[in-house]
Amino acid sequence: MNRSIRRLYMTLAAGFGLLLLMLGWWQVVAAGDLRDRPGNLQTQQAERLIDRGRILSSDGKVLAASRATRVDGQRVFERLYPQGSLAAHVVGYTSDSRGKTGVESTYNRYLAGSFGTEPLLQRLGAKEKRGADVILSLDTRVQQIAEQELAGQRGAVVALDPRTGAVLAMASAPTFDLQTAITDFSAIPDDGGPLLNRAASGRYPPGSTFKVVTATAALTSGLYTADSTFDDTGSYETPGGEIRNFGGRTFGNHTFTTALTNSINTTFARIGDNLGPATLGGTMTAYGFGTRPPIDLPDDEVSASGRRDGDELLPNDQPDEDTARIAIGQERLTVTPLQMAMVASTVANGGTLMAPRLMSRIEDRGGREVQRAEPQDLEQVMAADDAAELTAMMENVVREGTGTAAALSTAGVTVAGKTGTAETSDATRNQAWFIGFAPSIDPVVAVAVVIEDTSSTGGTAAAPVAAAVMRAAIEAR
Amino acid sequence: MSPRTRELGFMVPALLLGLVGAGSVASARTDTLDYGPLPGVAGVVVVFLAMHIALRLRAPRADAYVLPIVGVLVAIGLVELYRISPELAADQAIWMAVGGVAFIITVVALPDHRVLERYTYLIGLAAVGLLVITMVFGTRINGAKLWIQIGGGQTVQLGEVAKVLMVVFLAAYLRDKRELLAIPTGRVMGVPVPPMAALGPVLLFLGACLALVVVLNDFGTALLFLGIFLAMIYLATGRVAYTGFGLAAFVVGSAAVYTVVPRIQTRVDNWLRPFDDAQDQGYQLVQSLYALAEGGIIGPGLGRGFLVTSDGTTVIPALQTDFMFSAVASELGYIGGVGLLLGFLVLIQRGFVIAAQANDGFSKLLAGGLTAALGLQAILIIGGVTRLIPLTGVTLPFLSYGGSSVVTNFVLIALLLIISHRSATGNAPSRRERKRAEQQAREIERAQRREEVAA
Numbered sequence: 001m002n003r004s005i006r007r008l009y010m011t012l013a014a015g016f017g018l019l020l021l022m023l024g025w026w027q028v029v030a031a032g033d034l035r036d037r038p039g040n041l042q043t044q045q046a047e048r049l050i051d052r053g054r055i056l057s058s059d060g061k062v063l064a065a066s067r068a069t070r071v072d073g074q075r076v077f078e079r080l081y082p083q084g085s086l087a088a089h090v091v092g093y094t095s096d097s098r099g100k101t102g103v104e105s106t107y108n109r110y111l112a113g114s115f116g117t118e119p120l121l122q123r124l125g126a127k128e129k130r131g132a133d134v135i136l137s138l139d140t141r142v143q144q145i146a147e148q149e150l151a152g153q154r155g156a157v158v159a160l161d162p163r164t165g166a167v168l169a170m171a172s173a174p175t176f177d178l179q180t181a182i183t184d185f186s187a188i189p190d191d192g193g194p195l196l197n198r199a200a201s202g203r204y205p206p207g208s209t210f211k212v213v214t215a216t217a218a219l220t221s222g223l224y225t226a227d228s229t230f231d232d233t234g235s236y237e238t239p240g241g242e243i244r245n246f247g248g249r250t251f252g253n254h255t256f257t258t259a260l261t262n263s264i265n266t267t268f269a270r271i272g273d274n275l276g277p278a279t280l281g282g283t284m285t286a287y288g289f290g291t292r293p294p295i296d297l298p299d300d301e302v303s304a305s306g307r308r309d310g311d312e313l314l315p316n317d318q319p320d321e322d323t324a325r326i327a328i329g330q331e332r333l334t335v336t337p338l339q340m341a342m343v344a345s346t347v348a349n350g351g352t353l354m355a356p357r358l359m360s361r362i363e364d365r366g367g368r369e370v371q372r373a374e375p376q377d378l379e380q381v382m383a384a385d386d387a388a389e390l391t392a393m394m395e396n397v398v399r400e401g402t403g404t405a406a407a408l409s410t411a412g413v414t415v416a417g418k419t420g421t422a423e424t425s426d427a428t429r430n431q432a433w434f435i436g437f438a439p440s441i442d443p444v445v446a447v448a449v450v451i452e453d454t455s456s457t458g459g460t461a462a463a464p465v466a467a468a469v470m471r472a473a474i475e476a477r
Numbered sequence: 478m479s480p481r482t483r484e485l486g487f488m489v490p491a492l493l494l495g496l497v498g499a500g501s502v503a504s505a506r507t508d509t510l511d512y513g514p515l516p517g518v519a520g521v522v523v524v525f526l527a528m529h530i531a532l533r534l535r536a537p538r539a540d541a542y543v544l545p546i547v548g549v550l551v552a553i554g555l556v557e558l559y560r561i562s563p564e565l566a567a568d569q570a571i572w573m574a575v576g577g578v579a580f581i582i583t584v585v586a587l588p589d590h591r592v593l594e595r596y597t598y599l600i601g602l603a604a605v606g607l608l609v610i611t612m613v614f615g616t617r618i619n620g621a622k623l624w625i626q627i628g629g630g631q632t633v634q635l636g637e638v639a640k641v642l643m644v645v646f647l648a649a650y651l652r653d654k655r656e657l658l659a660i661p662t663g664r665v666m667g668v669p670v671p672p673m674a675a676l677g678p679v680l681l682f683l684g685a686c687l688a689l690v691v692v693l694n695d696f697g698t699a700l701l702f703l704g705i706f707l708a709m710i711y712l713a714t715g716r717v718a719y720t721g722f723g724l725a726a727f728v729v730g731s732a733a734v735y736t737v738v739p740r741i742q743t744r745v746d747n748w749l750r751p752f753d754d755a756q757d758q759g760y761q762l763v764q765s766l767y768a769l770a771e772g773g774i775i776g777p778g779l780g781r782g783f784l785v786t787s788d789g790t791t792v793i794p795a796l797q798t799d800f801m802f803s804a805v806a807s808e809l810g811y812i813g814g815v816g817l818l819l820g821f822l823v824l825i826q827r828g829f830v831i832a833a834q835a836n837d838g839f840s841k842l843l844a845g846g847l848t849a850a851l852g853l854q855a856i857l858i859i860g861g862v863t864r865l866i867p868l869t870g871v872t873l874p875f876l877s878y879g880g881s882s883v884v885t886n887f888v889l890i891a892l893l894l895i896i897s898h899r900s901a902t903g904n905a906p907s908r909r910e911r912k913r914a915e916q917q918a919r920e921i922e923r924a925q926r927r928e929e930v931a932a
Contacts, residue, residue, distance in 0.1 A: 001841050002833045004715045008708055008845065009829040012852040016822045019856065020815060022863040026769040027811040034770035039755065041764070041792055042771035042807075045783040071787065 044096045048076040053111040053131030055091055055103055058360060059476070061140045063091045064104065064178070066131075081178035087143050089172045089197035090136070090297075090358060093181040102197075103358060105298045107134045110362050110370065132370050137166035137360040142445075145472040146171035149465040154452040156198035158341035159469050162437055162446040164375040165345070165354030167295070168473050170338075172198040200295065201303040203334035204450050207420030207458065208246075208263045208402075209433045210329030212343055215260060215393065217283035218271050219386040226389050228256045236266040238324045240331075243269045246421065260393045261401035263419065265328045272327025280323055286381045287343055288353065294378070295338065295356040305335035329420060340435045341448035347394065347416070348437035348446045351387035353379045391416050395440050398463075405463035406436055408471055415470065416440040419458035429453045432461035438470040445473035480541040480901075481533045487541065488529070491548030492522060498556030498779050505560075505780030514559055517570045521555065524577035531581040535588055536898035540831055543897070546824045547875060547890055553817060554876035557804050560780050561797050562789075565878050572880040576887035583891035590895045594649045594839055601646035601682055607635040608689040615693065634881035636690070636698045637872070641889055643686065644705060644850055648842035650679065651713035655838065659714040669718060679710075691734070696741065697861075697869030701854055703727055708849040712832075712842055748867040764793045765800055765862045768807035769814075776810025784808070797878040799870045803862045818859070821874075825852040831897040844896045847889050 026034070035043045048071075055064035063086065066077040079094055092102015100108060109115045113131040146157040150173035159169040176194040180187050188194060196202060218224040234250035236243040245251070245265050251258070259267040272280060284290065290306045292299070325331040338356065346353040355376040362370040382390070394416035397403040402419040417436020424431060432454045437446035447469050449462040499514040525548055532539055551573065559566035587593075593600065616624050616632065624632035651658070654675040661669030670676065683706050690699035707723040710716075735741050743758055751759040751766070772782065784804055785791050793800045806814030828848025835841045854871050861868035872882040 001712060001715070001838065001845075004712045005829050005833045005841065005845050008712060008849060009826065012825055012849065012856065013822060015852070015856040015860075016818055018865055019818055019859050019863060022860070022865045023769070023806060023814045023818070024811060026766050026863060027772055027806065027814065028774055031770040031773055034767055037752075037767070040767045040770075042767045042783050046771060074787070 038099065047094070047096070047112065050112050051077050051130040052079065052094070053113065054133045055107075055111070056133060056135045057087075057138050057140045057143070058136060059139050059141060063087060063136070063140075079182055081182075083140070084179060085175045085177045086140060086147065087138055087170065088175050088178050088181075089199065089301075090138060090167075090170050091178060092298075093178050095182045095185070098181075098185060100298075101301065102297060103134060103136065106296045107359060107362070110134060115370070130365050132362050132364045134359055135361050135363065136358050137161070137164075137168065137373075138170070138358065139168050139473070139476050141476045142169040142469060142472045143171060145169075146465075146469050147173070147175065149468050150451075153454070154192055154198070155450050155462075156202055156337040157447065157449050157465065157469055158199050158337045159445055159447045159473055160341050160345045160354075160356055162345040162348035162354070162443050165356045166360060166373075166375075167356055167358045168445060168476075169469060170197075170199045170358075172196065172202070197297075197301050198337065198450070198452075200293070200297055200336060200338045201301055202450075203303055203305065203336055204431045204433075204452070205333060205422035205424075206329040206335045206340060207422030207431065207433050208265075208329055209340055209343075209418050209420035209435045209448075209458070210327070210333065210335070211260060211263065211268050212347065212390070212394070212418050212435065213283060213287060213289075214268050214272055214275075214280065214327040215256075215390055216287075216347070216382050216386070217275050217280050218256070219389055220283060220382045221275055221279055223274070224256055224271065226255065226257045226393055230254055230256070230259060230264075230267045230270065232264055232266050234266065236269045236324065238269065238273070238322050240322050240325055243324060243328065257393045257396055260418070261396045263397075263402050268328045269324035272323045272325075275323070275327075277323045277326075280327060283381070286353070286379050287346065288339060288378065289335070293336075293338055293342060293356055296358050302338070303336050305333075305339035307332050307334075329422065337448045337450050340433070340450075341446055344417075344435040344437050344448060345446035346381050347387050347390050348443035349387075350384040351380055351382040352377050353381050391440055394418055394436065398436065402457070402459040403434065403436065403463050405459055406434055406467045406470075408438060408467055408474075411471055411474065413438050413470075413474060414440040415467070416443075417463070417466065419463060421457040421459075424453070426453075428455055430455070430457065430461075432456055432458040434458050434462035434466040436466055436470070438474060444477055445470050447473075479537065480539065481529065481537055483541040484532070484544055485529060487545035488525060488548050491525075491545055491552045494549060495521070495552035495556060498552065499559060501778060502556060502560040502780035505778070513563060514566070517555070517559070517567060520570050521551065521573050524574050528577050528580050528584075531584045532894060532898075535584045536894055538901035539894040539898035540827055542827050543824065543831075543890060543894060546820060546827065550817075550820055550824070550875040553805060553820075554801060554873075556779060557801060557808070557876070558797060558878055560808070561785060561791060561804065565797055569878055569883070572883045575880065576883045579884050580887040580891045583888050584895060587892075587895060589899060590843065590892060591837070591839060591899075593645050593843075594652070597646060597649035597653075600642050601650070604639045604642035604646060605682070605685050605689070607639040607642070608686065608693070611635045612689055612692055617694075634879065636693075636695060637881040637885040639686075640698070640701065640705070640850055640854075641847070641885055641892075643682075643702065644709070644846040645843060645892075646682070647679070647706065647709045648839055648846050651709060651842055652837075652839040654679075655713040658710070659716065671714075679706075694740065695870075696734075696744075697857060697871035700869060701850070701857060701871055704853040704857075705846060705850050708853070709842060709846045712845045712849075713838075744867050748864060751864065761794050761800075762862070762864060762868055765803040766864065768793060768803050769863070772807040772810045772814075774811045776806075776808050776813055779808050782808035795870070798872060799858060799868075799877070800862050801873045801876040801878075802859045805876070821852070821855045828852075828893055831893055831900070835896055835900045836903065840896050840900060844893055847893055851886070851889065 052066040062082050065080045067080055069078055090102055092104040094100045094104040111131040146169045157171040174192045174194040176188045231253050232251040243265050251264050292302050292304045355378050357373050359373050361372040364370050398406050398415045398417045403417045406415050406417050408415050415438040420433030422431040432451040435448045437443040447466045449466045451461045454461045495518050555566055558569050657675040658671040662672045663670050686702045687699050707720045711720045747759045751762045755763040825848055832841050832844035851874055858871050858873050860866040874886045
């Protein structure tokens with residue numbers, strides 16, 4: 001009988017082996033997934049016990065902090081947002097019932113102190129259970145100006161440091177109060193979609209600001225220079241119908257620079273047709289169109305720019321859609337302010353596209369650096385001399401073209417830029433755009449501004465906002 | 478060193494575990510040390526010392542490892558119960574004392590377990606009887622009729638007692654019939670089967686037990702009884718075919734039950750897709766998995782997990798009974814969970830060693846059956862809370878809150894230790910047997926003398 005006894009023991013031992021594996025699966029392998037599940041009371045409770053790290057601006061303002069309090073005799077922490085609605089979409093909220101958004105979500109691991117050897121040290125009692133501070137590149141002085149300028153309107157502003165990709169400001173209007181979001185979410189007025197971060201996930205037709213992309217393709221192709229000449233008759237025929245200039249104007253004989261300065265639709269449509277979908281599409285891809293910008297925000301809060309229906313960028317195969325229309329920023333193309341800021345930033349940075357980044361560094365409680373964001377170049381979109389040529393063309397836009405309202409001549413700074421006025425289905429309403437950078441030599445800031453549903457143009461509605469934000473960025477430096 | 482002295486030494490880790498654990502829980506609760514649990518700890522120590530002394534007097538050569546392992550399991554269970562609710566732990570400590578008394582009575586009153594063989598059918602009938610009593614007089618709690626209400630709101634779970642009686646019955650019965658059972662005389666669907674005369678009563682008994690537990694809506698116990706039966710048939714006959722046939726019959730039977738009983742359908746569905754109905758039917762299991770995940774590899778420490786909400790309810794329903802393993806693994810992490818599993822594995826290993834060292838068939842079957850019962854019960858409930866198998870509400874031996882389980886399992890351990898002692902002494906007759914044998918010898922001598930005189 002002893003053989004049977006031995007075998008029965010082995011069978012039961014195998015059963016315990018299976019239990020061991022199953023337990024390991026839940027506690028080690030699948031643990032992370034389970035912790036992220038909505039409605040996990042364990043996670044909610046655990047988070048209340050964590051002294052969560054702060055979120056700070058580059059100029060040292062506290063955007064988010066934690067405060068200890070007692071609930072039923074237990075020490076728990078509550079989240080405070082001392083700046084209220086400032087940079088609300090970027091900072092994001094962390095709430096038991098609604099989860100996390102913004103930087104609160106992307107850097108949760110650090111804020112909650114669950115990175116590296118921290119959890120081990122904390123559990124062994126060698127370290128206090130406290131998250132690390134996340135210091136953003138965002139400057140509240142620039143952010144404040146951006147939000148002031150947008151107040152009362154719908155729209156967005158993105159300001160980048162073109163040399164590093166650091167986000168100096170990211171504003172979306174209307175906005176909401178972060179403290180309200182975690183204490184009484186229903187009290188947020190649901191008027192105009194205040195929770196949506198228009199800067200990174202709002203998609204608008206780019207209008208004429210897209211001509212900077214077309215110009216990049218033209219210069220890079222070697223077929224055109226700033227001095228190439230064109231003849232405008234006020235109209236250009238495409239398979240999808242006739243293209244006319246803004247206000248029905250006719251420009252006659254002109255250079256490429258003049259075409260950009262006055263935003264001549266017929267010339268850019270002709271260039272688009274001439275370059276063809278492959279060339280234009282290649283430049284768009286290099287700029288990052290069609291893929292989600294690699295910014296450190298949650299995936300679902302950042303949109304890729306491209307065709308409205310989400311298909312491949314170009315070539316276009318529909319009869320009512322053509323490269324000529326794409327080239328002037330109309331048709332089925334929608335873009336985010338962030339993507340257009342990346343376009344401006346690339347020109348400003350000598351043709352090199354930098355990855356946009358909100359976090360500048362992470363520090364633990366003792367002020368020791370845990371992580372630092374290194375500037376990361378994504379793509380050489382164009383040669384430096386092409387970028388310089390395009391910069392000169394864009395300077396002309398602000399000096400004497402459609403973008404004069406963006407000039408900062410009183411500050412002694414030359415601005416390069418491009419306006420855009422995208423038509424909407426309502427003929428009296430436009431999406432007003434401006435993208436640009438300053439100073440035009442050794443730029444420190446690149447911006448994109450969009451104002452929704454305005455009766456004015458990009459030059460009158462968006463360019464002044466851009467000017468104010470760029471001035472603030474130069475002064476804050 | 479004698480086994481008993483070694484045993485005493487091995488008890489020290491269990492004692493330390495209890496003290497440190499209670500200290501950890503108390504300090505997590507109040508930020509300072511609290512001496513509240515000390516009388517409880519002292520009480521349980523006294524109970525174990527009394528059990529140890531009983532062994533010293535009546536079964537000195539019994540296995541030295543079993544009681545210390547039980548001590549470790551009991552310490553973990555009590556500390557975790559104290560963490561969930563000091564009142565529950567105090568209650569459980571009293572049940573430990575009752576269990577200790579039952580243990581001592583068993584060791585003292587039953588110096589030779591082989592006397593049980595004389596009452597084979599009586600014990601079998603008692604097992605069935607207990608289940609019938611539960612069926613007739615039972616109180617339904619959470620849909621299952623498991624409890625008998627006795628005075629003052631106390632309830633007892635007679636199924637736990639029936640479990641031990643059934644093992645004793647099967648051991649005695651199979652000891653008699655194992656040769657018959659081992660030689661197949663016919664075939665059913667290509668499977669060799671033993672003569673019906675030998676198999677019949679066993680099947681009848683098992684059928685009665687299963688029918689009762691199905692009526693009582695207690696599938697955990699049904700599964701446990703079936704497992705014990707198959708394990709003991711295998712031990713007795715050494716034939717895998719019977720076990721295979723039993724398992725096949727079980728699978729067919731389960732499929733039938735699944736299609737007929739909605740409650741079982743829900744349970745299986747929750748097992749396969751617990752997150753589909755995480756707020757309602759799947760709630761218990763999902764919360765258990767969340768608690769395990771939160772524990773991670775090393776766990777936050779005893780008293781530092783999130784098991785009880787601020788209003789005093791447990792985050793997992795039935796945490797103190799069915800989900801004790803989840804509670805321990807949540808606070809002590811994977812390391813603690815593995816430790817607990819290894820604790821059970823070592824206990825089972827000792828049980829099977831005792832079975833292997835026993836000198837006669839009955840002892841081997843009894844020890845093997847009792848050990849298999851313990852192991853299967855642990856696998857059933859731990860497998861349920863870790864989603865290895867569908868959830869059944871059997872208790873986790875020595876850890877779950879509840880008197881019937883504690884007392885029964887203490888008696889089970891007492892039986893194992895008696896068997897161990899008997900085999901170590903080469904089945905030497907007990908003092909009472911010796912006296913009786915001497916008396917018989919004297920009587921024979923006297924009779925012979927009378928005959929001589931008469932001649």
